[in-house]
Amino acid sequence: MNPYRNYLLGFSLAGCLQLAACSTQNPVTNETMTTQEQDIAKAPVDVHSFAKPAEAVARHLDLDIAVSFDQKVISGKATYQIENLAKTNQIIFDTRGLKIEQVYLGEEQTPTTFRLGKEKEFLGSPLEVDIQPDTRLVTILYSTTANADALQWLSPQQTAGKKHPFLFTQSQAILARTWIPIQDSPGIRITYSAKVKVPKELMAVMSAENPQQKNTTGEYTFEMRQAIPSYLMALSVGDMVFKPIGKQTGIYAEPATIDAAVYEFAEMDKMLVAAEKLYGKYRWDRYDLLVLPPSFPFGGMENPRLTFVTPTVLAKDRSLTSLIAHELAHSWSGNLVTNATWDDFWLNEGFTVYFERRIMEELYGKEYADMLNVLGYQDLQNTLEELGPQSEDTRLKLDLEGRNPDEGLTDIAYEKGNAFLQNIERVVGRERFDQFVNEYFQTFAFQSTNTDLFLDFLRKELIQGDEKVAEQINIEGWVYTPGLPENHVKPTSSRFAQVADAYTSWKNGKPAAQLNTKDWSSHEWLHFIRMLPEQMTPQQMADLDKAFGFTNSGNSEVLAAWFIPAIRNNYTSADKAMETFLTNVGRRKFLVPIYKALIATPEGKTKARAIYAKARPNYHAVSTSTLDEMLK
Ligand SMILES: [Zn+2]
Numbered sequence: 283m284n285p286y287r288n289y290l291l292g293f294s295l296a297g298c299l300q301l302a303a304c305s306t307q308n309p310v311t312n313e314t315m316t317t318q319e320q321d322i323a324k325a326p327v328d329v330h331s332f333a334k335p336a337e338a339v340a341r342h343l344d345l346d347i348a349v350s351f352d353q354k355v356i357s358g359k360a361t362y363q364i365e366n367l368a369k370t371n372q373i374i375f376d377t378r379g380l381k382i383e384q385v386y387l388g389e390e391q392t393p394t395t396f397r398l399g400k401e402k403e404f405l406g407s408p409l410e411v412d413i414q415p416d417t418r419l420v421t422i423l424y425s426t427t428a429n430a431d432a433l434q435w436l437s438p439q440q441t442a443g444k445k446h447p448f449l450f451t452q453s454q455a456i457l458a459r460t461w462i463p464i465q466d467s468p469g470i471r472i473t474y475s476a477k478v479k480v481p482k483e484l485m486a487v488m489s490a491e492n493p494q495q496k497n498t499t500g501e502y503t504f505e506m507r508q509a510i511p512s513y514l515m516a517l518s519v520g521d522m523v524f525k526p527i528g529k530q531t532g533i534y535a536e537p538a539t540i541d542a543a544v545y546e547f548a549e550m551d552k553m554l555v556a557a558e559k560l561y562g563k564y565r566w567d568r569y570d571l572l573v574l575p576p577s578f579p580f581g582g583m584e585n586p587r588l589t590f591v592t593p594t595v596l597a598k599d600r601s602l603t604s605l606i607a608h609e610l611a612h613s614w615s616g617n618l619v620t621n622a623t624w625d626d627f628w629l630n631e632g633f634t635v636y637f638e639r640r641i642m643e644e645l646y647g648k649e650y651a652d653m654l655n656v657l658g659y660q661d662l663q664n665t666l667e668e669l670g671p672q673s674e675d676t677r678l679k680l681d682l683e684g685r686n687p688d689e690g691l692t693d694i695a696y697e698k699g700n701a702f703l704q705n706i707e708r709v710v711g712r713e714r715f716d717q718f719v720n721e722y723f724q725t726f727a728f729q730s731t732n733t734d735l736f737l738d739f740l741r742k743e744l745i746q747g748d749e750k751v752a753e754q755i756n757i758e759g760w761v762y763t764p765g766l767p768e769n770h771v772k773p774t775s776s777r778f779a780q781v782a783d784a785y786t787s788w789k790n791g792k793p794a795a796q797l798n799t800k801d802w803s804s805h806e807w808l809h810f811i812r813m814l815p816e817q818m819t820p821q822q823m824a825d826l827d828k829a830f831g832f833t834n835s836g837n838s839e840v841l842a843a844w845f846i847p848a849i850r851n852n853y854t855s856a857d858k859a860m861e862t863f864l865t866n867v868g869r870r871k872f873l874v875p876i877y878k879a880l881i882a883t884p885e886g887k888t889k890a891r892a893i894y895a896k897a898r899p900n901y902h903a904v905s906t907s908t909l910d911e912m913l914k
Contacts, residue, residue, distance in 0.1 A: 328623045329683040330456050331376055331467035332399070332408030338366045338373035340420075340465050345476040349486070349519050351447045354435045357425035360462055362472075369415035375422070376459035376466035378406025379429030385411050386421040404456065404686045409463050422463045431903035432457035434577060440900060441520065441575045442538040442593070446484060448520035450574055450590065452583060452904055454513040455624055455687040464512045469622040469730045471509035478502050480519045487534055487572060489516040489585035494524040494532070508566060508586065509728055511620050516585035518572055527551050530564075535573035539593060543573045546596050546603065549645065553607050556644035561614050561637065561720055565727065569610060577868035579904040581605045584612030584634075592869050594838035601804040602839060604642050604654055611637035614723050622730035624687035628678040629736055632699015633719075639700070653805040655704075655773035660812060662697035666765060669694075676764040678702065679733045688907070701770060702760040708771065709754040710744060718744050733761060781806050785813045794829035804839050811843040816850060823853040833859045842872040849879040849886060865897040870905040877912055 333339075340362040347358030364373055377398065385396040399408040411420055426433065436448040451461060459466040478486045482500040485493065490504035525544050526532040528551030535543045550571065558564055570588050573596070582605050583590040589609040595602040615633035635658065643651035669675050669692070678699055680690045707715040722739060737757055745752045759767035784797045799806070811832070827833050832844040833856045841863055848856035864876065880890035894913050898906060 328467040328469050330405060330624055330687050331465065331470075332405065333374050333376060333465035333467055333470065335465060335467070335470045337368040337370045338364055338413065339470060340364050340373075340375075340472050343462075343464070343472050343474040343476075345462065345474060345478075347476070348479040349449060349481075349517075351435065351449070351481060354428070354433075355425050356430070356433070356461055359421055359423050360464070361419060361421040363418060364413075364420055366413060366415055366417055371412060371414070373411050373413050373417075373420060374465070375409040375411070375463045376406060376456070377409045377424075377463045378431070378457075378460045379427045380406075380409075380460070380463055381425045381427055382409060382463065383423040383425070385409075385423070387413060387417050388419050391421060406459055424463055426461050430460040431907075432460045434902045436520075436575055436577060440577060442536045443521055446521040448518075448536075448575055450518040450520075450578065451516050452579060452590075452902060453515050454583065455691070456513070457904075458512040458515045461517075462512075462515060464515070466512045468511040468513055468620050468624070471511055471620075471728065471730070473509050474504075474506045474515070476504040478504065478517065478519075483521065484519050485522050486517065486519045487522070487588060488518075489514050489588055491567070492534075492570065492588060496523075506586070510586055510617065511730070514584070514586050514617060516583070516588070516590065518574070518590065522572070524570075528554070530554065530568055532568075532570045533573065534570060534588070536575070539573050539596070542596050542598070543571070543593075546598070546600055547571060547606055549600065549603065550606055550610070552645060553603075553610055553641055556641045557607075557610055557614070557637070560640055560644065560716065561723055564613060565618055566613055569613065571606065571609075576866050577900050577902055579868055579870045579902040581869060581871060582609040584609045584616055586613065586617045594867055594869055594872070597804060597837045597839070599803075599837075601837070604638060607641040607645075608634055608638040611641060618728060619723055619726040620730045622732040622735075624682055624690055625680045626732045626736075627680065627687075627690050628695040628699035628702075629731060629733065631695040632678070632703055635696045635700035636703040649775070649777050650805075652773060652775040653777055653803075653809070655700075656775045656778055657805060657808060658693075658697045658700065659773050661693045662701070662766075665693040665697075671765050673764055678761045686907075688904070698760070698766065701766070705760065705770065706740075706744070706755050709751055714744070737761065777806060778809050781809045782813070785810060788826075789815075794825045797829075799830070804837055807837070807840050808843050811840070811847065814847045818847060818851045820851070820853065823848065823851055824855070827853075827855065832856075838863075838867065838869075838872065842876065845876050846879050849876070849882075861893055864893050865900060868901045868905050870908060873901070873905055874908060874912070877909060881912065 342363040344361040347356050349356050382396065382398060385394050386392060387394045394412050396409060396411045399410060401407045413420065432451045432453050434450055438444050438446055441448045456466055458464050476488060476490065480486045480500045482498065484500065485496040486502040488504045490506035493502055521536055522534050523537050523540050524532055524534050525540055527544065527548060531551045531554060533540065533543050533547060554564060554569055566587050568587050572588050572590050573593050574590055576593050578590065578592045581592050591605065591609065595605050611634045615637055616630040621627055621629045639651045639654055642654060666676055674681065675692065676694050682690050721743060745755060756767050784799060788794055788797055832840060835841050845856060845860045848860065864873065877890050880886040891913060894909065
């Protein structure tokens, strides 16, 4: 028997129900508890969902929707197979800005009463549906509104091909409820099937088993047999084509982008092999990428079977593919083992960054992964500085009650999380740590977990009462204390040491064109630009630009980094490129620092507002919600 079964019982509302004999001893009272009692007692509280999964929970969704580009509306029905665990007379779904037309119960579709509760900021309104103790099927007729923040409707002009409109969703963290009425908590998993009707000239894909060719009817069906949390519900509709990379991997993109993408991501199959070698079998059958138009607000979104990815990683030299390693790693950390609440977000992202770097090390060697670690550490230092040394948001375990969970989406979860795991690896050794991580993924596969459960698992499986090890791992210092523990190890990189040498010679007067920058990757360039002093002369800026062509770089990471010193030093030669970049690219990670640098001066602020007025329609709500706040 699995010794961690008592973990699973509480957190897999589904897990035990499939077993014949499920009652077990309560470890505390030694009394026999039924599964349902345990579920209700142990279900994690998610302050960002109205659902009460311990009472009545959805197991499977059958989605039947039509996508109208004319009206910018998705409408149809969501039919749920539910389990009424507590034999209650109500099941609650999350909604935000949805129009609910009607709700039916059972196969026979008997109309039932329902109400939308009071709307709360970020969270939307609970949809309370009256059910019977034996209700198994609930069908909700609905349509989306202009407030569907998950959806971005792009005009043909906003696509690479310029001929057809495009739609994509971004459900994480709590935006699934803006396009589907759903129990929108990462602690609840469902399987789904879907029928999606789109204009005939377009194709639809989802986080599911996907078509590889456009059909003539515009009607597509999907099946997702592995249970997923709601934030991984995803849909995209547009003029797209598919090309395979390996047997199990391939790429969807607009026809205008597909070849560049196939070149850029040619190594995704090798990444999959490396990932499986590290942490066990890939559990989702296919792994494909969908390259989106540039307004996609994130680098990538790990929608299962079909990662959504920004075209800003198409650098033409495969130098920004660690992003793909990252999204692939989520197939284990996040999609397979999922943070139960957004307060535990570091479990998703910290593990994924750690895993991403391990995949990159496997493929390109330790020196390559070291560069990524140093850049990540720089990002972490900047975030720590921004949030302040005592900020509670710099702890790994967050408290986001009453706030938009998006606020927890900082480098703390990613890079401090990664640093914590690297610290554990250092203490116990790589071999033992890998065994532990493997066991962690196996034990919690298709389950949700939270910080306490992970730490319990860590104590039992790895620390095993060894006080010296416990002290070195320092759970309290990493997880519950702001900032970084004093004895944390700062990462170093030998390749960056060469960059530093070049930088020093340049600062001492050597012309940029004479620096030895042969074979530098995006990462070396990024590091070099980040080293530049706050104050530079117009000659220095021009010298660098002339030698290295930063302003005209086709590499978005390099461009985005270069605009910062350009703004600071009023290097107006970069203005036009910057404006083009800001009006084309919607990736929040790039936008925020550039706008921030701009608004630091009164003239910059005027410039920023003028650009933003023009660019805003190109951004997804995830980006505008951050930028509106900054630029108001
Ligand atoms: Zn991630």
